[in-house]
Amino acid sequence: MNKELFFSTIVFLIIALIMAVSFSDAAISQDNTDVVSSSQYSDAVIPDEETVEVQSNISSESNKDTDSNKSYLAIIMDDIGYGKENKYNIFERLYGFKITFSIIPGTYNALKAEETAVNSGFDVMAHLPMQAKGIDNSYEKAIRTDMSHEDLYKRIEEMFSKFKYVKGANNHMGSKATSDKKTMLTLMTYLKKRNMFFVDSLTTSDSVVKEVAGLLEMDYLARDIFLDNQTKPEYIKDQLEKACRIANKKKVAIAICHVRENTINVLESDLQRILDKYDVELINISELYVNKKKFNLVAR
Numbered sequence: 001m002n003k004e005l006f007f008s009t010i011v012f013l014i015i016a017l018i019m020a021v022s023f024s025d026a027a028i029s030q031d032n033t034d035v036v037s038s039s040q041y042s043d044a045v046i047p048d049e050e051t052v053e054v055q056s057n058i059s060s061e062s063n064k065d066t067d068s069n070k071s072y073l074a075i076i077m078d079d080i081g082y083g084k085e086n087k088y089n090i091f092e093r094l095y096g097f098k099i100t101f102s103i104i105p106g107t108y109n110a111l112k113a114e115e116t117a118v119n120s121g122f123d124v125m126a127h128l129p130m131q132a133k134g135i136d137n138s139y140e141k142a143i144r145t146d147m148s149h150e151d152l153y154k155r156i157e158e159m160f161s162k163f164k165y166v167k168g169a170n171n172h173m174g175s176k177a178t179s180d181k182k183t184m185l186t187l188m189t190y191l192k193k194r195n196m197f198f199v200d201s202l203t204t205s206d207s208v209v210k211e212v213a214g215l216l217e218m219d220y221l222a223r224d225i226f227l228d229n230q231t232k233p234e235y236i237k238d239q240l241e242k243a244c245r246i247a248n249k250k251k252v253a254i255a256i257c258h259v260r261e262n263t264i265n266v267l268e269s270d271l272q273r274i275l276d277k278y279d280v281e282l283i284n285i286s287e288l289y290v291n292k293k294k295f296n297l298v299a300r
């Protein structure tokens, strides 16, 4: 063996050794962040293939130009998938507005709505049916608190397997499920592993989402205001103004509305005027997420 070949072989071996060590370190720290303290959440019960599933592309779309002196409003439109999105032609009428559409998995128009929204330049997220308190009016296939960790995990996986582009989720109903720590640990661990966000729609004051976000070192996102709890256009306009005032005060506000006739009408005719009045800019939830430090969304 000549001298040159000998030295390059040695150098190659050293590099290979360094890479092997750092990869095993990375694997270990990855595991540590994913394991929730209780043994009942050990990795043993989580199927291996989970990490190859829905990978969000949030990191590649980071909006580094977000100006920290400005006020931002994120608007989520819930309950997409039942076909009202076609009836009201929302993707055309709201074209150009940064509104995040939240789609209920498994609804008959969910796939088409997702595709159309994304092709029209909108962000999409999953609107997960979750168990409500009181009378058991939740979907049979909702995220329920009486499920075993394994069954719940499978259900969540099934819900997300129906989407291609979603970058996170919020709860549809869910006053019972979002106040249950065990349930939220399973769901939010699942999301964290995929670099997806969770927005608490805040359907109950007993929500444990903030606490669980803190435990998992995830960012905490929660609704500040519902825009259309009442359906009168004047009410919706007032709520939009309120949302902008919250944005002015907190730098960022998260508003949730629904795919309803008057809501679409008001957004189409008044949203830009109201945003201009308060000098507020729309932002996608996924952009908020990548700018989390700027917006102080960290739960810890």
Ligand SMILES: [Zn+2]
Binding pocket: 078, 079, 127, 171, 172, 173
């Ligand atoms: Zn809903």
